[in-house]
Amino acid sequence: MSTSFSEGVVILSRRSSKRKTKSSSSLSSSSSDHHQAEMDMKKLHDHGHSHGHDKSKSNNNNNNKSKRRALVSFWELPEYMKDNEFIHNYYRANWSIKEALFSVFRWHNETLNVWTHLLGFVLFLGLSMANFIQIPQIADLISLITRSFPISSYANVSHNSEDFIPQGTTNLIDLKQINTSSEMDIAPPLTPVTRWPFFVFLAGSMFCLLSSSICHLFSCHSHNLNIKLLRIDYAGITIMIITSFFPPIYYIFQCDSHWQFVYLGGITAMGIFTIVTLLSPSLSTAKFRTFRALLFCSMGFFGIVPAVHGSFVNWDNPKRDVTLAYEAAMAVFYLSGTGFYVTRVPERWRPGWFDLAGHSHQIFHVLVVLGALAHYGATLVFLEWRDSVGCLNINV
Numbered sequence: 001m002s003t004s005f006s007e008g009v010v011i012l013s014r015r016s017s018k019r020k021t022k023s024s025s026s027l028s029s030s031s032s033d034h035h036q037a038e039m040d041m042k043k044l045h046d047h048g049h050s051h052g053h054d055k056s057k058s059n060n061n062n063n064n065k066s067k068r069r070a071l072v073s074f075w076e077l078p079e080y081m082k083d084n085e086f087i088h089n090y091y092r093a094n095w096s097i098k099e100a101l102f103s104v105f106r107w108h109n110e111t112l113n114v115w116t117h118l119l120g121f122v123l124f125l126g127l128s129m130a131n132f133i134q135i136p137q138i139a140d141l142i143s144l145i146t147r148s149f150p151i152s153s154y155a156n157v158s159h160n161s162e163d164f165i166p167q168g169t170t171n172l173i174d175l176k177q178i179n180t181s182s183e184m185d186i187a188p189p190l191t192p193v194t195r196w197p198f199f200v201f202l203a204g205s206m207f208c209l210l211s212s213s214i215c216h217l218f219s220c221h222s223h224n225l226n227i228k229l230l231r232i233d234y235a236g237i238t239i240m241i242i243t244s245f246f247p248p249i250y251y252i253f254q255c256d257s258h259w260q261f262v263y264l265g266g267i268t269a270m271g272i273f274t275i276v277t278l279l280s281p282s283l284s285t286a287k288f289r290t291f292r293a294l295l296f297c298s299m300g301f302f303g304i305v306p307a308v309h310g311s312f313v314n315w316d317n318p319k320r321d322v323t324l325a326y327e328a329a330m331a332v333f334y335l336s337g338t339g340f341y342v343t344r345v346p347e348r349w350r351p352g353w354f355d356l357a358g359h360s361h362q363i364f365h366v367l368v369v370l371g372a373l374a375h376y377g378a379t380l381v382f383l384e385w386r387d388s389v390g391c392l393n394i395n396v
């Protein structure tokens with residue numbers, strides 16, 4: 001770890017020295033060898049190569065081993081890796097799987113892309129586990145409450161046989177009596193609503209974040225793997241968008257399976273169409289960046305329909321504004337993230353300045369995690385609301 005960070009410092013200091021070289025390029029004072037500097041300038045004009053790598057320019061033809069591990073510039077990249085011309089340096093190209101794996105602890109222009117979504121994955125894994133462990137506790141709590149009903153309402157109707165029936169069996173009998181009771185003045189026990197749509201969303205988010213991290217870490221290996229990983233990455237984004245729809249649609253329209261089916265079916269069909277479309281290799285290229293963003297956005301905009309529908313249906317629900325605020329925050333995070341992804345701001349303003357930190361893709365990654373967290377917050381409110389309300393007094 002310590003060597004990787006010192007390496008990062010070296011890279012950063014090298015970058016600042018290069019900026020100096022660029023600003024005072026006519027003097028070429030940073031180079032000890034004037035002739036070498038002239039050669040570099042010639043290379044710059046010949047290949048549009050604004051600042052080459054110190055190591056590679058001094059000994060280009062020898063030392064194969066160190067060259068394999070050296071970071072290269074945009075202009076030295078194989079064609080398939082030339083995705084963002086505003087990021088000039090610190091690329092890994094054609095690295096072995098092992099080298100790519102261990103580069104997770106090295107500074108290069110994908111380090112923060114990997115870590116932003118890797119930490120996001122760990123965060124969602126933690127949230128999933130916390131909720132998963134909580135379920136039996138909630139179930140216990142609910143059954144504890146429901147047990148109190150039989151005790152209070154049937155306290156005077158004592159059954160002698162109860163003394164001989166195990167506790168669990170008694171509860172089952174009591175619950176059955178309550179459920180089939182025609183006395184509606186006694187509030188029926190509420191069971192917690194099913195959690196699967198919530199876990200579908202968490203699983204979808206984890207899949208997206210993990211596949212994105214893997215894609216950023218290993219796509220430098222080969223053209224073949226690069227194409228495969230990019231497809232998985234796009235499929236991950238699509239799956240995250242689709243699964244995000246499950247909790248709100250399921251819980252809002254829980255008491256009207258018709259709309260549940262229409263909306264969940266609609267978004268799933270859109271998602272499948274998007275995945276199939278993106279499987280075409282030509283659509284994975286830089287040229288179709290905007291097209292991909294539009295596909296993802298159209299799935300997001302699809303959500304406006306059930307959101308407006310759900311808001312009208314639950315117009316008097318006190319939780320309506322809270323969930324809308326959460327979902328609006330999610331929309332702002334996702335849309336601004338997409339904006340960074342498409343425009344490639346800020347690196348387009350200062351090419352070469354944000355190679356290691358602060359470029360658009362890293363900002364996009366952070367906004368995706370924040371958007372997913374906002375949606376997670378909204379989902380908790382939906383769950384709590386549906387747990388407490390059930391399907392009573394709902395006019396959908």
Ligand SMILES: [Zn+2]
Pocket residue numbers: 113212216361365
């Ligand atoms: Zn990414």
